[in-house]
Each structure stands twice: as structure tokens, then as C-alpha cells.
Amino acid sequence: MTRRQLDARAGVALLAPALAALAALAAWPGVWVLWLSLQKRIPIFGIDRFVGVAHYAFLGGDARFWNAVRVTLVFTVVSVALELVLGVAVALGLQRQHRGRRLTMALLLLPWALPSVVVGRTFEWLYHPSAGLVNFILGARAINWLGEPALTLPALIVADVWRTMPFVALLCYARVLTIPAAVYEAARVDGAGRLATLRDVTLPLLRRVLLIALLFRTLDALRAFDLMFVLTGGGPANTTETLTVYAYRSLFQTLQLGLGAAIGVVVFALVMLVAWAYLRAVGRTEVTA
């Protein structure tokens, strides 16, 4: 056996545990959920039969499903956009801050470190119609944050931004620290103003880290579940029911396992699509950078 063959064989042997773990933990459950989504399975009624793509056909004409898709996309686009803008702003503010940086960092980390159910309960109190801080600050008018269709999704987005903006801010801040001062000096010498420096120096340098933050945050937001579940249960009138909340209700409340699995598969496909698009975008920046 040649040296090359031996190396190849060792390589396969070394890869095997990782591949086996991936197959057992990711691929197998994935395949199983896909298979389940092709069955009509409602254990309570003893229903268990193969129905092919019937669930997907049903979802295609299901107003509740399309509403959930819309809610999920609106939530994702708006919350991720706000998180990125605010995250960059906070990172740059942090860069310029000279005293108390550690304290700021610690405060910044706090929302990110809190369990999401705690965040949910905190905001439940903040949004409390008669005793909540938000309404108190706004002048004691009882604004119905979690019960008015037009306000509830924005209220949830604010809570999500509060919770995850620090993640983006810290990622960007770490990158900002590695930008040499000489780059900014050069920009100043060239006569670049503040805005021009931000647009032509800082943001291009942040580009890759922003793409990574975007990827993480988008994938998370597409699977948003906990805030809706704790704060509104998807209401009022399903205006905050995301795809994952719909899947949960089908799977664990009404026990329509096949239908719930089909919604899960849709979420999975959505997430994969977004991940693929981002990875391509990241690949391109690596080539051009």
C-alpha cells in the first residue's frame, strides 16, 4: 500500500466519528421528519396512513399557513435589520467611549445572557396595560400593546431587538478593535469627513462580520418561537403566529403529527435556502476581499 493510500484511509477513519455523529443527530431525524410529513398520523384517533404530499397541498391553500409565513418574514426582516443597524451603532459608540467600557459591555451582555422566557416575562410586565413602565412613561394612557393587532408584532420585535442587538454589537465591536488606527489617520489625511469614513472605511471592513451576524440572526429569527409563545400565544387573531408556533400547535396541542412535521419541513427548507444564499455571498466577499 502506498503512503498516499494509507493517508487516505487514516483520513476516512478520522472523519468517521464526526460523520456518524452528524448522520445520527442531524440527517436521520431530518429524514424521519420528512417521512412523517408524508403521513396522516393522529395517534389519538388511531389514524396512521401514507398521504403523500397532501399536507403540503393543504398548506398551499391554508390561510393560516400563509399568515404565519407573512408574520415570520416580517418579523425576521424588520428585527434583523434593526438589530444590525443598532448593533453597528452601538459598536461604534463603544469604540469612541473612553471610560466605563467594561461596565457598558457587562450591561450589554445582560439581555443576551437572560433566558428567553425571563425576557418574555419582563416584557410582559413592561407592556402591562395599566401598571407597565412603557405606558407609565408614555403618560398613563392604557395602550394595549399585546392585544391590539397593529401594535403586537412591533412590540414583539422591540423585545427581540433588545434581546439580540448586543450579539451583533459585540461581534462588530470585536472587528472594530482590530482596525488599525493608521487606516483612520490615512482617511483623515485624505480629507474624509465622518460620514465618508464610516461609509468608505469602517463599513467595508465590517462587511464580513456583518454577513456572519446576518446569517446567525436571520436563521434564529426564522425559527422565532419563545417570545410569541410566552407573550401572546400567537394572538391577537394570529397576528403574531409564526411558522414554528403553528407547527408547535399542530404537533403538541392538536397532535396532528404529519401536518406539524410538514410545517417543520417548510421552516427547514426556508432556513436552508437562506443559509445557502448567505454562504454564497460570504464566498464572494472572500474572493473579492
Add this chain to the structure above:
Amino acid sequence: MRPNRLRWLPAEITTERCAVVIALAILLVGCTPGASEREPITLVFKHAKILGPADPVPDLLREFEKRHVGVRVKAESLSWNSDDQHQFFVINLEGRGAAFDVMMLDVVWVAEFARAGWLLDLRPWVPPAELTPHFPSTVEPATWNGGVWALPWLMNVGVLYYRTDLLARNALAPPRTWEELVAQIVRIRAAEADPRLDGVVWQGRQYEGLTVNALEAMWANGARVLADDGRPLPDPERTADALAFLRRLITSGASPSWVTAADEELSRRHFGDGRAIFLRNWPYAMDLFRQPGSLVRGKVAIAPLPGRAGVADGVGSSGGAHLGVDRRTRHPELAAALVRFLAGAAAQKTMSERGALNPTRMALYHDPDVVRAHPDFPVVYELMLRARPRPVTPYYLMLSTTLQPEFSAALVGVKSPHDAVAHARRQLAYLLEGLQ
């Protein structure tokens, strides 16, 4: 079989014989009763976290152990969230290895779990007469489809709380109809001139509580959820009118707009802060209103839920918990004994004396010891006696979770009540097709 074993395994027989001789010897000497020679049996009791100042369950279980030598009962508590409990039971009962024998079930799951074949039919151990001391609305779910799937344990009923001081100042008696209630709100608010005083608060958030509140509004308006033949929402006009009435409570200002986000606690606190004249809630709230330091202490009383003028009397929805046995338990006899013990008169009395829990046994509502701890029990008794269960059907959760978004849409004005009812009927017809 037996001769074969004799020939093939003579050694085993010798040991068996030895064992018999030894056992006989022990019995003859009269050392210990037979039960404790075996391994101690452990029963696992899964229950929701018992809320309230004191948890009387552990003491009751010790009492049961004392009566059944060689039996241990391990109580394992689940989260207080009903959705979480349902999820836990479904996963464990549908999967192979259930690790519990006795479970505390929300009353609306009993038919569902029985239909799924997860509950042991208790008829061999529970004579029919054992159910008669419980409120009728708790017996109906327990005996779905002719079996005895669970025993009633804790009882709940929707009631109307009202501020006695405000009504008395304006020479008013508790309202019998919703129309009267709205008129009283207008009158009291004009007289009190307190802009912070709301009228009636209830539960309109999109969750099970909304189903209950909407059902009560439907019943008061003569509408049913399921027809006798199982058709959903057989009275669309009356149902839409009930939803329209709830919506009008909000638009007219009789209820604050945030009732569309309110659950039991949100509405209970608001009323407890003295900020509302009426409250729809369960009896547990009374214990909290009576606490020293409560802003409404001594100013609150309970009345039946109002009906609709000229249509029907008000009826409270019943709620509560039942005790059932996992069908795959290895100790059906003992598990049934534990359920009978906990649902028995003595145990229920202890629970209601020491905890903020309402028993399902009717006699306890006039028991002097219990009434001392809960002075409103005689009033609550009347309401519980008339309470109506939510539809007793295996697909209750499917029904309720389908209705919630539609009811919610009608309350917040996203859909007209007629559209909401039409959409709900269409979806239910689709879902229930092929299940019945």
C-alpha cells in the same frame, strides 16, 4: 409445560422447595407479614405544581403509604403551565416507556386520553355509586363513552366578582343579565366620577381562557359549540351575536380595550387593585382578595355570571383536574386505590381546608370545617352545581385551538363576528372530517 421443567431443571425445583419451606417457617414463627418480604412497590404520581400557600399533597401520600404497607408513592411535579403538561403526557404516553402510574389531568384532556387508549378503565375498582357525590359537570367528562377514565379531584367554575361597596352606594343588586351589568357600569362610573375605574374585566387573550369566556357568552345567548350529532357551531347567528356582544363591551368602553390581551392574573390584579367594578374569573381569586393588605378586602362578593336579557340564564364553565391511571401501569390495583384515596372525601377535605383548592365533592361545600376556611363555599356551591363542562370530546383541543384565533379576530375587530364564525365552522368541518 410443568413436566418438562421438572425433567430439565431439577435444581430449580429444589431451590423452590427450599424457598417454600423457609417461607413457611417464617410464617409459622410469625415474624413479618407477607407484603414486606417483597421488594417495596413504588407508584409514581405525576401532577401539576399545586399553587397556593400550602401543598397538602405530600402528607396525603404519606397517609396512603401508611395504609398500604410496602408501597411508596413518589410524587413528581410538572410545570404549572397546562400546555407544557399536555406536551409531557402526550410524548410519554405515546412513546413506549411511561414512567408513571397515576396522573393529574386537566378535565378537558380526559376524553382525549381515553380515546387514545392511554387511560385505564377504572370500572373494576370504582362502583358507579362512587361518582354520585361529585358535581355532575365533573362526572360527565370522567365517564366519557361509558367508561370510568378518571376520578374528579379539583373543581372550578366561572363566576362574576363584583364590588359590594360600589353597588351598595348606588343601591344596586348584582346584575342578572349582561344588559343590566352594562347599565350598572354606566351608572356607577357616572356617580363615582373616577376616570381610572373600569367596568368589567375578563379574559380575551388568544388562549384557552378566551375559549372559556366566549363559551360562557355563547351559552348565555343560547348558542352551543357542538350539536348533539357532533356538528360544530350549530347556531351561527347566536354565536356571532355573542361575539358581537363581547366586542361591544370593548368598543363601548364597558371593558378596557386590553381585555384582548388579558389572562386570569392580569384581570384579577386589576380588579384587586380596585380598578374595576366587575370581574369574570375562577373562585381562587377570592382567597387573594381576602388577604390582609388587599385593596378590595371585604368589598368583594361572588355572583352567578349574567345571562342575556330574554334569552338564557348565565352559566359558568366548569374546569378543574381529574386523576387517571396509565393503562400500562404494572400495579393497576394499587394505582386505582391511590386515585380513589386522593379523590375520597377525607383527602379532598384536607386539600380544601389546607390549600386554596376547590373539591369536587358536593357535601364538602357545606362542611363546617371547610366553610370556616372558605366562607364563600355555600355560594360557590350553587354555581358549581349549575356549571356546564366544555364540550366533552376527544378532539376538544383541536376544537378550542381552532376557535381561539377566530374568536380573537372578532374581539379585536379584525373580522366581523359573522366572518369569524363562518371561518371557524369551515375549518372545523375540515379538521373533524374523518375523525368522528
